[in-house]
Amino acid sequence: MVSATIRRIVSPCWRPSEGEISSRHGDASGRANGLLWYKDSGRHANGEFSMAVIQANNLLEDQSQLESGPLSLTEGNPQGTFVGIYDGHGGPEAARFVNDRLFNNIKKFTSENNGMSADVINKAFLATEEEFLSLVEKLWLHKPPIASVGSCCLIGIICSGELYIANAGDSRAVLGRLDEAMKEIKAIQLSVEHNASHASVREELHSLHPNDPQIVVMKHQVWRVKGLIQISRSIGDAYLKKAEFNKAPLLAKFRLSEPFDQPILKAEPAILVQKLCPQDQFLILASDGLWEQMSNQEAVDIVQSCPRNVGF
Known part of the structure; x- marks a missing residue:
């Protein structure tokens, strides 16, 4: 699995590790090179991984995470791999909060429901959202900008031969799959961006807010929700979730x-569940910063050209 950027930037350096791993960007297990942070490639429960992030702003607002091992709090429940890409905006608080809480909520609801499911993931997203909004309620009178902080959230989970992709925001998951007839790796997009630039997103917003002709407006040649933000789903952004945060101060x-x-914005993710097959070679999970620079197939071709073991 590859997250945040592509191995064209990070030199392949395969160092298999044993047992459970927990990797989050910014920790001591990664390396920094100027504005680039990366985690040397290693092993997780279902294959190899690498992680990287390039800081684009003065303040790093984004987080990424890989957890491999038990996906619940109780014994006997499934082992697997969890990857999270948290693209923050307005400040780092929401992405950091999601990095701390979302996986824990996944484990909690997996335990309560005796297994992984789309419902478990949806509950974990909504629980994380409510926890963050509760934090905003406590802080916002003394720290008003916290009400305008949010994060896009893209996660991938591999568990018992199933692949789960959940997305709220404009990050994207792409699968590299072997086309046996053509003898090449094809890019298959697994998620859809919740960005007002897409006609389908504008249509969804109009259907959810039929009495608001200004729910989406063109501003500075870009479609924006209420003229303020491009995404229609996120965790955080309390000022567009609850009216009590959309006022002074x-x-x-x-x-x-x-x-x-x-x-106005939703926290519910769009979720895809599908079985992995032998032709599935690797996943790329990345924020829009990558996809604005290259196509799905270009990214897949870069990963495919790097030395690695084949398959998950």
Whole structure:
């Protein structure tokens, strides 16, 4: 698995590790080279991995995470691999919070439901959202900008031969699959970006807010939700989830002229579940910073060209 950027930037350095692993960018197990942070490639429960991130802003707002081992809090429940890409905006708080809480909530609900499922993932996203909004409620009068902090969230889970992809925001998961007839690796996109630039997202917003003709507007040649933000799903962004956070002392540029009685943005992820097959070679999970620079197939070709063991 590859996250955040591609191995064209990170030289392949295979160092297999044993047992459970927990890798989060920014910890001591990774390496820094200027604005690049990367984790040397190693082993997880289902294959090899590498992680990398390039800092684009003065303050690093993003997080990435890989956990390999038990996916629940109780014995006898499944082992697997969890990967998270958390693309923060407005500040680092939401992405850091998700990095700390989402996987723990996945394990909690997996234990309570005696196994992994799409419902478990959905519950974990919503629980993480509620926890963060509770934090905002405690802090926002003294720290108003916390109400405008949010994070896109993309996760991938491999468990018992099943692949789970869950996305809220505009990150993307792409599968590299062997086309046996053509003898080449094809890119298969597994997630859809929740970005107002897509007509389907604008249609969804209009259907959810039929009485609001300004739910999506063109601003500076970009489609934006309420003229403020491009994404339609996230964790955080409390100022567009609850009206009580969309008022002073929040900065005026974030405040809407009219009150709202239902969340404008959603935290529910879009979830895909499918069985892995022998032709599935690798996954790429990355934020929009990567996909704005290259196509799915270009990214797959780069990963395929790097030395590695084949398959998950």
